[in-house]
Amino acid sequence: MAKIALGSSREAAQPDCIRALVIEFITTFLFVFVGVGSAMTADKLSGDPLVGLFAVAVAHALVVAVMISAGHISGGHLNPAVTLGLLAGGHITVFRSVLYWIDQLLASSAACFLLQYLTGGLGTPIHTLASGVGYLQGVVWEIILTFSLLFTVYATMVDPKKGALDGLGPTLTGFVVGANILAGGSFSGASMNPARSFGPALVSWDWTDHWVYWVGPLIGGGLAGFIYENFFIIRSHSRLPDQEEY
Template identity: 55%
Template sequence: MVKLAFGSFGDSFSAASLRAYLAEFIATLLFVFAGVGSAVAFSKLTDDGALDPAGLVAVAVAHAFALFVGVSIAANISGGHLNPAVTFGLAVGGHITLITGFFYWVAQVLGSIVACFLLQFVTNGKIPAHGVASGMNALEGIVMEIVITFALVYTVYATAADPKKGQLGIIAPIAIGFIVGANILAAGPFSGGSMNPARSFGPAIVSGDLAQSWIYWVGPLVGGGLAGLVYGDIFIGCHGPVPTSEAYP
């Protein structure tokens, strides 16, 4: 069952919560700067900017490395979400309140937007926005994003949020980075392999291409919510009081 908790504004504006929002902003900014920057750099190094197999691998590896670092540097402060879908999935499982989660979203989206504006400024390059591939429709793109985001948030639960994780928690940032890199390799040519509304929304805002940005909110949020429901109910089972953001992971 869904374990959503509204929370209180007092808890959401505590010193610990404000530090968590700042940590999410910085970590998301650094992740998006490296991830989107890898795509911009590839376009700079090729004549037509078309993403070939080597470029797909390079972008996937860059995202995996950047997310591994981003989760690691924010984990002890905010939990290292860097992704509204991860935050929503954890809220569904009762690991963060809705009010605090909303401010996580704000910090994550602002971090992504600032990262893309910085990239545009320093590279004078076009910021690529996510969109489904030619021949795919919106529903197919949403389903793809649901599946790969489910895999990401399920991994977050298994390696970071599960109270029985034990020593497995040590490798959580690596596992999370790996699943993102693998999913980009699988879904990149089709839906773009976002799994992250903030990662897609920043480039959409800066590029002015918002036509398909809704896909990258609907798909990842549904996938993240399903993962929180499945892992939280079936594998964690019991539900205690909702912890503060500093208690996760």
């Protein structure tokens, strides 16, 4: 059973933690900037919903793959649900997780405010449930999609016996994000990421269905991390309680 370490406030003053927070802010900012920017471009230029959805999925897949690779110092979480999934597996302390969550939300907000300015006040698309999709359905969509995201993260990057997949984790994670957007984008919005939903909602000051994009992803991410760590990873040695492996 994975042990969750609380950590302490002293972590915030450690050079490695400061560097990680700076990198996490930069990579999350760039991820949200490209992700939300692609959605704004699709709304502006595409008259075909399928073309727009495909463009958004491709943009997210590419930027996720690159930013995870670029953010290796922090682990390139980009997402509170990913951080929670790694916390559930004992790969990051509770205290550092909270710092990451704050960092990710600030980065998302900054990216969306900048996009609003750069586009001359163009509306920032928020994640909302499609017509006919209820709250429970939306939460279940987000649980399943985020579960698949964290399951991929664990299988391709965290698991020490990833074998032939070693080094392909960021690319494969990007692929599953793009695939999930194609699958669920027309129903729940396929957020999988509370930070990705938070920035646009804050800038637009439209919190319609917003709680869905916290509850669903956090349940899905935490569940995937707990299950994979405790049932599929076989370790021959003990981990450091605050070690980050992703």
